[in-house]
Amino acid sequence: xxxxxxxxxxxxxxxxxxxxxxxxxxxxxxxxxCFMLLPFAWLARSSLMGINQIFRFxxxxxxxxxxxxxxxxxxxxxxFLLYLKNTLFILLPSVxxxxxxxxxxxxxxxxxxxxxxxxxxxxxxxTLMLPYAITLIPTFLLWARLGLxxxxxxxxxxxxxxxxxFYIFLLRQxxxxxxxxxxxxATLDGANPLExxxxxxxxxxxxxxxxxxxxxxxxxxxxxLGPLIYLNDSSKFTLALGLAExxxxxxxxxxxxMAATILVVLPVVALFFMTQRYLIQGLTLTGKQR
Amino acid sequence: xxxxxxxxxxxxxxxxxxxRNRHRRREAWWGMACVAPAVIGFxxxxxxxxxxxxxxxxxxxxxxxxxxxxxxxxxHRMFTADDLFYKSLSVTGIYTLASVPLSMxxxxxxxxxxxxxxxxxxxxxxIFFLPSVIPVIAGSVVWLWLFNPDxxxxxxxxxxxxxxxxxxxxDESTVLPSLILMNLWGIGPMxxxxxxxxxxxxxxxxxxxxxxxxRTIHKLxxxxxxxxxxxxxxxxxxxIIDTLQVFTQPxxxxxxxxxxxxxxxxxxxxxxxxxxxQMGYASALAWVLFVIVALVSFLVLRSSRRWVHYGxxxx
Numbered sequence: 001x002x003x004x005x006x007x008x009x010x011x012x013x014x015x016x017x018x019x020x021x022x023x024x025x026x027x028x029x030x031x032x033x034c035f036m037l038l039p040f041a042w043l044a045r046s047s048l049m050g051i052n053q054i055f056r057f058x059x060x061x062x063x064x065x066x067x068x069x070x071x072x073x074x075x076x077x078x079x080f081l082l083y084l085k086n087t088l089f090i091l092l093p094s095v096x097x098x099x100x101x102x103x104x105x106x107x108x109x110x111x112x113x114x115x116x117x118x119x120x121x122x123x124x125x126x127t128l129m130l131p132y133a134i135t136l137i138p139t140f141l142l143w144a145r146l147g148l149x150x151x152x153x154x155x156x157x158x159x160x161x162x163x164x165x166f167y168i169f170l171l172r173q174x175x176x177x178x179x180x181x182x183x184x185x186a187t188l189d190g191a192n193p194l195e196x197x198x199x200x201x202x203x204x205x206x207x208x209x210x211x212x213x214x215x216x217x218x219x220x221x222x223x224x225l226g227p228l229i230y231l232n233d234s235s236k237f238t239l240a241l242g243l244a245e246x247x248x249x250x251x252x253x254x255x256x257x258m259a260a261t262i263l264v265v266l267p268v269v270a271l272f273f274m275t276q277r278y279l280i281q282g283l284t285l286t287g288k289q290r
Numbered sequence: 291x292x293x294x295x296x297x298x299x300x301x302x303x304x305x306x307x308x309x310r311n312r313h314r315r316r317e318a319w320w321g322m323a324c325v326a327p328a329v330i331g332f333x334x335x336x337x338x339x340x341x342x343x344x345x346x347x348x349x350x351x352x353x354x355x356x357x358x359x360x361x362x363x364x365x366h367r368m369f370t371a372d373d374l375f376y377k378s379l380s381v382t383g384i385y386t387l388a389s390v391p392l393s394m395x396x397x398x399x400x401x402x403x404x405x406x407x408x409x410x411x412x413x414x415x416x417i418f419f420l421p422s423v424i425p426v427i428a429g430s431v432v433w434l435w436l437f438n439p440d441x442x443x444x445x446x447x448x449x450x451x452x453x454x455x456x457x458x459x460x461d462e463s464t465v466l467p468s469l470i471l472m473n474l475w476g477i478g479p480m481x482x483x484x485x486x487x488x489x490x491x492x493x494x495x496x497x498x499x500x501x502x503x504x505r506t507i508h509k510l511x512x513x514x515x516x517x518x519x520x521x522x523x524x525x526x527x528x529x530i531i532d533t534l535q536v537f538t539q540p541x542x543x544x545x546x547x548x549x550x551x552x553x554x555x556x557x558x559x560x561x562x563x564x565x566x567x568q569m570g571y572a573s574a575l576a577w578v579l580f581v582i583v584a585l586v587s588f589l590v591l592r593s594s595r596r597w598v599h600y601g602x603x604x605x
Binding site: 035046057059101102105108113123127129130132136137138161163168218221225269271276280283 | 313314317318319320321322323324325327328329330331332334335336338339340342343346353400403404406408410411414415416417418419420421423424425426427428429431432433434435436438440441442443446449450474475479482483485486489527528531534535537538542555556559563564569572573576577579580583587
């Protein structure tokens with residue numbers, strides 16, 4: 001039998017192979033990190049350069065002089081503060097609606113028993129695989145017929161109706177990890193389901209609810225196609241749409257364009273660094289399907 | 291909290307069967323009430339529009355006026371007289387066939403790298419995830435500048451390697467590879483989902499393999515990949531569907547050019563619907579995409595019976 005020999009040798013080989021192995025892992029990670037971070041570095045350096053330095057080849061990395069003026073210039077070339085206000089005007093009610101109604105639905109799909117529940121859930125879940133292109137045109141025509149294009153309604157109201165199957169799925173996965181006995185105990189205490197949701201489930205599900213809130217906030221902030229289709233008046237534009245407009249209008253003013261891009265990216269990056277734990281936990285939850 | 295009360299009350303509650311029945315019905319009502327907004331949303335913004343789009347696909351509606359029933363004319367025109375339709379199909383097909391395996395492979399590789407207990411790896415996870423949280427439009431603008439043939443970083447890097455400049459997104463032959471490269475930048479979420487799957491593989495399986503003298507490649511092929519097949523299937527389907535519908539990047543960066551070499555399907559559909567206002571024809575285009583997505587998903591799911599292993603260890 002070979003097994004004992006291999007077993008005895010294992011600690012040796014492991015110690016031996018350990019160092020080069022670890023160095024290799026870190027090197028590969030560093031390579032990946034370079035690919036992921038270089039565009040950010042390029043963005044940052046370009047946003048701080050003057051028009052002369054930015055058009056040098058081969059490119060220079062250190063802005064000299066540092067041109068902070070690009071930021072106020074970008075802010076005045078395009079009304080970014082107005083776009084920020086418009087974006088938040090859509091984002092805040094969207095997030096509130098998504099969290100409230102997806103939590104409600106996830107609760108109904110995971111903690112209450114009723115006939116047809118799992119079938120209904122599976123039908124909703126199947127919409128994750130539905131191409132958005134198929135619903136795009138009739139939905140637009142519906143809003144147009146109601147005279148509500150060029151308002152925030154088409155971008156906000158659907159969020160108050162479940163918010164999207166992904167969020168319901170994520171929360172349902174989380175709710176199912178809470179012991180059912182707690183609901184039963186509360187029921188016997190005379191609590192109705194809404195009270196159970198509020199007093200039993202919600203306090204224990206904060207990480208998942210926060211994940212849903214952040215995902216939906218990112219979606220609203222980043223959404224491009226929705227505002228592109230529904231908002232035609234530039235006084236109603238969101239940041240994403242404003243940035244696209246800027247790109248079309250000032251396509252050779254790379255220093256201003258990069259400064260504007262930084263202004264759109266920075267809040268998202270800050271939010272991500274503050275909350276990435278929840279985002280990654282949330283995605284992990286959906287990764288453990290079945 | 292409520293625990294002690296259960297003990298005291300649970301006995302009589304189970305004894306009385308009629309209130310229990312009523313309780314069941316009440317629970318059912320509450321359940322349906324809770325999911326009602328989501329179900330109404332589904333009817334209003336998913337099912338309704340699907341039906342609407344099916345109807346529109348057989349009309350010549352151009353937003354103004356009333357829709358006229360034209361039968362199969364839209365589809366007939368699409369398949370016999372629309373070169374751009376075929377062009378966008380082939381562009382989208384090539385893009386998807388190249389981009390999906392590449393992104394999945396890269397995401398899986400990064401997840402394998404990060405799936406170990408070594409200091410600093412969570413920092414790398416953060417870095418790999420970061421690009422996927424910024425707006426696609428912002429990423430597109432940054433990459434537009436990276437791809438710039440005269441002053442962009444990518445040509446500078448090529449130059450330092452002694453490679454001649456490329457035209458990147460400004461040349462018919464390199465535009466799709468450029469967009470595919472850029473797409474690799476956003477693999478963070480897929481990587482995290484792979485990582486979640488990897489962490490669900492029971493450690494004992496690897497220990498058993500180590501005793502048998504299994505090499506790393508051996509373990510990867512015989513333990514990791516088979517146990518990861520459900521996660522691979524999940525990522526595969528969602529990433530095919532996403533990739534078939536890429537819109538913002540070509541819209542902002544190339545407008546489908548040069549010479550329609552990056553005319554991805556949804557971009558073409560958008561043009562027909564919202565620039566040429568041919569709502570009927572665009573709906574027909576949408577239905578063709580819907581059928582393609584359904585067919586591809588069906589084939590992948592069908593084939594998965596042969597290569598996806600369920601029921602390993604954890605669920």
